[in-house]
Amino acid sequence: MGRIRGWQRRHWRDRSKAERVELQTLGTWYFTTWFFSFAWLALPLLSAVENRPGPLLVGGLLMLAGAVQCAEANRRTRPVLDHYLGRAVLPPRALYPAGALLAFNLALDLVLAVLGGADAVTVRLCMGAALLPFGMLYGLVVPIRSFLRHSALLAVLLMAVFGWAEPDAAGILMIGVLTAFATCFSLFACRCSAWNLAVLWEAERAGEVEARLAVAEERLRFGRDLHDVMGRNLAVIALKSELAVQLARRGRPEAVEQMIEVQRIAQDSQREVRAVVRGYREADLGIELAGAQGVLRAAGIACEVSGEAGGLPPEVQSALGWVVRESTTNVLRHGDAGRCSVALRISGERVVLTVENDGAGSCVPESGGGSGLTGLRERLRGVDGTLEAGFVGAGVFRVVAEVPLSGKAAVREVTS
Template sequence: MFGRIRGWQRRHWRERSKAERVELQSLITWYCTTWFFYGSWLVLPAVGGVRHTTGALVLGGLLVAVGALQCVWANRLTRPALDHYLGRRKLPARQLTVPTVLLGLALALLVALQATDSADFVACRLLLGAVLLAYGVVYALLVPMPVALRRGGVLCGVCMALSALTGSAAVEVLLTGVVAAFGVLFSLLAARCGAWTLSVLWEAEHAREVEARLAVAEERLRFGRDLHDVMGRNLAVIALKSELAVQLARRGRPEAVEQMIEVQRIAQDSQREVRDVVRGYREADLGVELAGAQGVLTAAGIDCEVAGETAGLPAEVQSALGWVVREATTNVLRHGDARRCTVGLTVREGHAVLTVENDGADAVAGSGGSGLVGLRERLAAVDGTLTAGPVGDGGFRVVAEVPVTVERAEDAEGSPVRDGEAGVRDGDAGMRDGDAGVRAGAVV
């Protein structure tokens, strides 16, 4: 799991999912926050608030160096700490040894600065907030919230006690506690809130994947039930009649031929019923797919516009174009980062043209080109073509074109002539089946 998560960090921004983008943005924000407080709360106060004496400058310089090391270690441990929070991997406790030592050293330098009166009151408090923030952003991701609050309270008490030991007034001691509390609470809010949001996003991402797998499993179960309903009864009858034919043949009874002819008829009926089940499984209703695409994309926060009518299109053309809509919609959700998607269906010059365009870096062939190959095979069955590729500034367009001939249009409208021809063909098929039955009887 962790290796897969680490892999997406090297991918281009457009290739990442929304959850991956939010995570990367959160990490960059935490990195920058640490250095921002280092520059504004540590470096600037140290430059302007430390006395211009040798001892004070040495202590101030050491504190600035220790603060920089704190930021480096914080940036280094932020990613592992986030992985620890999200449950991807555990962060060993020994990884906090160096940051803890640096925090203790920074607090010791602060106490020395205040005890020797080497820095003014405001500078010392800002320096305290900076060193606590650099440590707290990482620490807040590693322990439960109650534990972090409890230990943060203890740390605030220690800071106030140290301030009192250096001879600070009561107001100064109180302000020290306020600054320490701010550092602790800000670290918790900045780290925990962002990490909690990420955990919710990843759970939603995982739930979406599980939902898709369940939908596929449910469809497989439905298909299996349909096949069982079609084949179970017929196979049982075939087995019984075949056994009866064997017994009759052993006795030399002529009824064995009739039983085998009946077995042949049942087998042919079963074959036709299986074809009907498979055909129903493979066909897609274009109107349903267009409505479903608009609903799914809208639910995903993508502005989807669907234009066009499916009335008058032959069933085979609608089925082929319906698969194009389904595949394109799936890839807009899974491989792109679209904010807008338009689906248009027009019929011009004897051709039905379906266009699916989005403004994300889509990849219809996201699984090695199998998506495009499958769509082209379906469209080739109805003499259609498919083109797909980038368009404009970061957009992607899929265009499927299928000829709508007069014969297909008449089939869609149920033309009597075509129906008659179909009846003749069915009659021919019935005669061929009868001939086959006679030949089979003769062989028996």
């Protein structure tokens, strides 16, 4: 999985779902680190520390070291997440500064307890505030069993040391509870969120693969159409040209007729290739509707199709079939849709096809040469149809094609 480049400079609407969730998760982790430091360290110390030089000095150092620890945790959060998601390898000593700050904060907390500079509850809360920033990082780096084993050893060590400083059963039990809370919080709040992110990225990669497969299938279809058009004609041209050469060498006047036939076939081939390139071959609307539903659902996009294509004139089905195909392809390639609806209905003497999706940016790009909105409008003009496309709400894009039932009998060829 490649790391996202330039994510800081991109607008929220330009991000994929996975990028949005990841950014929100990182922001929550950043906030959580400072929240616990403020609620469990700063507030208790400001209200409970003894007004003596020793406790005041230790308390001030604790608050300063806690702020530095939070800043270091925030600095290492993204590299640790990238390591967990397999985007980058975390250097072996990357967490050494965070570990040293944890040890320093715990030592200051122990000194505060020995000096009697604050009540037992405040001392324990300060210890918990020191454990959480490091636990949130360490829980993503090592396996779960190792994390639980190391947390249990740390809990026993802290209970023994602080129990020596303040031999109180309730206080020792509180140390164990706070260590268990920090362990569980790091696993359930952070590691579970990271696991959900990994699953979401995997699903998004699968969707991208489906989109690429859909594009590749469209290219194969185009290649087959081109082969069907040109294969036979080129074979006939080659045979007739060879025959004309043989007749010309013998001085036979039939050579001219053969070359005239070669010229006619070449001109027909040129027109047929032009029709294939511009997509003017017949497209079955029923097949296109079923194919669009299958491809979108395979890509993880909920697709609802309503209406029947049976009974419509062939030229109407062909024109609207291309609208369905182009719109579906662009939902896969350009959008971030979670839902797409395709509705076909008859309104008076006109057939109305509506394709709507909730993927911001999934509009068909304007481009010439028979692609995008330009190409669709060109096809619909061939049957006296119209096309409207644009955003109709926050992130909702709609394509509406209307074709008269009494339209022209065939799609007109458009010369280049």
